Amino acid sequence: MTKPTPAATLAKSFAPADARLALTAKRFPAFDRKTVTLARLTNFVAKGLANHANRALKHHGLNHTGYAVMVMLFGSIDQTLTPSQLVDATHEKSANITRICDDLLRQGLISREVDSVDRRKVQVRLTTAGEKRITEVLPDVVAVTRNNFALLDTAERLQLDYLLRKVIEGQEQMP
Amino acid sequence: MTKPTPAATLAKSFAPADARLALTAKRFPAFDRKTVTLARLTNFVAKGLANHANRALKHHGLNHTGYAVMVMLFGSIDQTLTPSQLVDATHEKSANITRICDDLLRQGLISREVDSVDRRKVQVRLTTAGEKRITEVLPDVVAVTRNNFALLDTAERLQLDYLLRKVIEGQEQMP
């Protein structure tokens, strides 16, 4: 089981910020330093993930959002999803999905067609070119993604998965 | 100690995406489903945090980046930091810090002055109005931030803090 003891020694770059938050907590009793720090940490990890992924994706003419869309399509029946499903799958706002898909369409990586049974819906489908592209890109991105978590052992990864899902569960209950 | 067992039952909204990633992993051996999922989870939590914070901040004329800048200033000696220090503290790109500070300056919440000993540097300082504003805003934002982590008990928060720092440590070692 993971022991949180040596946490303080890790991520040294955090020390100055921690000190500032400590001071703020001192000056401001309402300031819940622990959760604020959790929020900051999450933010930093997410930024790091996006930055590293983007660097790997740039050569391939994609960014991490476009990539996320394509991966979700790749993993779907018929390689087809509606924009709404893409919104759920990526947590991007619908307007952003439209924009991303416009771009993927320009690159010929996806197609769009109106759903024949519900004509409000649009079916976004990975093209052959799109499938080829994702196949080229995926190994790079997966490798980079893995590196982000390289320091965690199997138990820790499981634990992190559990904790993050629990946080999301809590967020979904928020007003 | 935290038991990760019931993780699968939490965050139900994740089920369809999990299924897609499972399929992708099946079709694509190189696809390391576990770390990819960790990346996705982190991303979602960060998005939720930003969205919730932004909603609380909007009334106050701030967004979560501007707020982050002000909190860091509030927690600093003399309530003063250079743009570079703000870059480190927030992980925002320098150009963005400039823009954010322009905005805070327009609102009269900070001041900018050239450092007298190293004239390349700029000292960004919280004004009295800025201090007042952060004092008004902080309780709201802290309350919202806490809610995101409401489902985690003390041990779990500690654990999450530990794990995230370890991830950041790993990210910092990346090329």
Add this chain to the structure above:
DNA sequence: ACTTTTTATTTCATAAATGTATTATCTATT
């Protein structure tokens, strides 16, 4: 002392993301 290199910040052009309004279609109720 003088040139080169490094560091700090900003500017500018561009990209990415969001909120709100709009259009079109479907569903349910009368």
Add this chain to the structure above:
DNA sequence: AATAGATAATACATTTATGAAATAAAAAGT
């Protein structure tokens, strides 16, 4: 079958974020 209400996607305006180049000052090397 007509209408009201809900849902799906997009368009448009605006905000937010980024990369690359420019400017300026300090530090280092010769």
